[in-house]
Amino acid sequence: MTKPTIPADLEQWLSANDQRIHDELFEFLRIPSVSARSEHNGDMRAAADWLRGKLTAIGFTAETIPTAGHPVVLAEWKKAPAGAPTVLVYGHYDVQPPEPLELWTSPAFEPTIRDGKLFARGSVDDKGQLWIHVKALEAHLATRGTLPCNIIVLAEGEEEVGSENLEPFIRQHAQRLACDAVVISDSTMFAPGIPSILSSLRGLAYFQIDVTGPASDLHSGMYGGAVVNPGMALARILATFHDARGKVAIKGFYDAIKPFSAAVRKGMKKLPFSDVRFKKEIGVKSLGGEPGYTTLEKLWTRPTCEVNGLLSGYTGEGAKTVLPGKAMAKVSCRLVPGQSPAKIEKLMKAHVKKVAPPGVTVHVQHLHGGHPWRAELDGPIFDAARRALRAAFGKETVIVGEGGSIPVVGDFERILKVPVLLVGFGLPGENAHAPDEWISVANLRGGMRAMAALWDEYVKA
């Protein structure tokens, strides 16, 4: 293995500015830009303004553009030589809610480095990975005064709540966003030191199920036994979503799936993956899910139906003998190619209607959805990425899938009609969406080097 090398001027600049790069990222991470909670609307605007300022400072023309929800930060640098291609870099500046707060080792919005890991809400998802691109671009402009291709940076503020306003935004600004490729870093490497390109994402159909019974909470002694209990009714509905073996039992759920190719499944089976280590990492004694598939296949190629939240009746300290008037579940399905959120919504609603017991009213609301996605992996941006990743990490790139959803990937591909490169610098176990979210400091550094090298490699192609 040869020592990894990226162009010397970029390497030198990134090394020399390492401390400042970290300090500025800490500033970004301290802004609690939680898109799901209206009380953070001010923080959302602050994060967008902060990012716009940084992009302006490095030489981009940047603005924040209002949407029906949180603003989009849009920045452009279009001074590349005539005939040079244009690349759109996408990221998001919003983060997941930090709760439960008591499970964080250090506060969610007070970035802290321990053992080579930078802990903070948004560190890996996605502020840290967006920062990788901003600083890679700055490396070029600061050292050379120019970039080898035109760049558009688009950072949205609604990725964690379904990116509802981004598709209309892309449609509305399609001409301005015209490009030759889209690059997104919002995913993970297969393992430390193994650079990875992501070839598929699962889609999402996220529901809230509300079961309403008596007009108010009742005394469980005085009324219990004659009234349908909404909490029990909800449990019985949820229990019908899977069969005893772990397959989703919603009629038609698997029907439209277009399976992954034998070649891709074979590649996945070759990846060094240990169920034992996976179980240890997440702290469980045994795994579950749909029978007949490996863990990676379950995570990357098969759909799911999961409870995300449950709430009913009395949940505090001690015992309250209440027959709850209502019960709520948040339930979401991860989708794979062939499935669509709209179709799954229909199937889910039909299923719940069929199994809902009399005596309660059941309402299923589709909170948001995203299409699954699968890449072709051919063309100059993919080739350039493989070379840049090898230069920065010193290893060949592997092709991976991912179980998460980035709904906008399909939107970019469909509306702008260009390939989308997903190259991520997270790592398994980094607690995205959970307490103690972190990003590897080594990956922050390696990612910046790879993404700085990418622009040179791309125009060589």
Next chain:
Amino acid sequence: MTKPTIPADLEQWLSANDQRIHDELFEFLRIPSVSARSEHNGDMRAAADWLRGKLTAIGFTAETIPTAGHPVVLAEWKKAPAGAPTVLVYGHYDVQPPEPLELWTSPAFEPTIRDGKLFARGSVDDKGQLWIHVKALEAHLATRGTLPCNIIVLAEGEEEVGSENLEPFIRQHAQRLACDAVVISDSTMFAPGIPSILSSLRGLAYFQIDVTGPASDLHSGMYGGAVVNPGMALARILATFHDARGKVAIKGFYDAIKPFSAAVRKGMKKLPFSDVRFKKEIGVKSLGGEPGYTTLEKLWTRPTCEVNGLLSGYTGEGAKTVLPGKAMAKVSCRLVPGQSPAKIEKLMKAHVKKVAPPGVTVHVQHLHGGHPWRAELDGPIFDAARRALRAAFGKETVIVGEGGSIPVVGDFERILKVPVLLVGFGLPGENAHAPDEWISVANLRGGMRAMAALWDEYVKA
């Protein structure tokens, strides 16, 4: 029907003091004596002290006696003529938590009268009914300077959390509490204007079920499909508690039951009860529960298994794609004669152990229990109560059952070896344990008159 009459002096005193009686009760109801929440410990002491003060003021020797939990208020008046019997009046000064606060029309701890109903947490359960006795006793002492029998008033502060410290208290103070009968008003009349004696109570076995999966909440995309979801596992466990027809499906659950007599069941069937009105009252379109029984039989004579609370994952606004690390249910069984909390705990634990899926850890905790109870209904205190109720309400008393639990009833009977009279002045639909709890102002007045008349009638027997 003759016009109801109680002794003129008592009637006159109660009428003349009506406003003060109400004002003082309002003071009592304003103290948020929520026994389940440690942050209300100060309010619990305040409520006990307030009650002790009122009992002292009317002529009793009263004290608050510490327990391992909340204090007991114990008051005595023992100056009755030689040979007069002694009666222990029991009530409780603690109340249920008021949540959900937003469903109260007027604040839970700001008593308000609307349409002849006094709304407040604790109005009917049990401060208002305890107050009926205090003022009935005051009517005697204020008008006559004496009572026809000796009276012990015992008010505990842990009825809503299982009365765990009361049984030891009764055992420890059995000599001091020695009496000829116990009278308790913590139940309801069958319907407005129909005075009622309660002949049976269901017992209780209250559990918390905790399902633990991954060590922390996980991203539902990155991990969903390969990990057993604690929320879904909990739902599947809860769904096994009943069969498709609504019978409890926990093995052995019904085995030890000693059925109610045919005579009692026949009496219940004669009571004027309307399923249509019951459904309207609680706001549901259809009823549920164990097949083969009338609604009153289900409520009074059959055991249940109910969800009292559910909590898992993300329950806030919007959509958070989390695979929760844990899920919790509060589940309680109402018990009928023959069943015991200890036996049901064993059956519940065995059942959950059998159905719990691999991949999660399931812990069942028995939070508290109470024995079911059934009265014989013979003897002087019951005869006296029938006469006093007729004098105050002008109607014959009916014998009813109740679905709720007052665990201490069995304790009194067993330890003090005396009959327990349960005579209640609540009404169906009064929202005990729910928002907008109320007591009928007419029943407050009627109850005071009946309980004032009770002491004269008792010594006549």
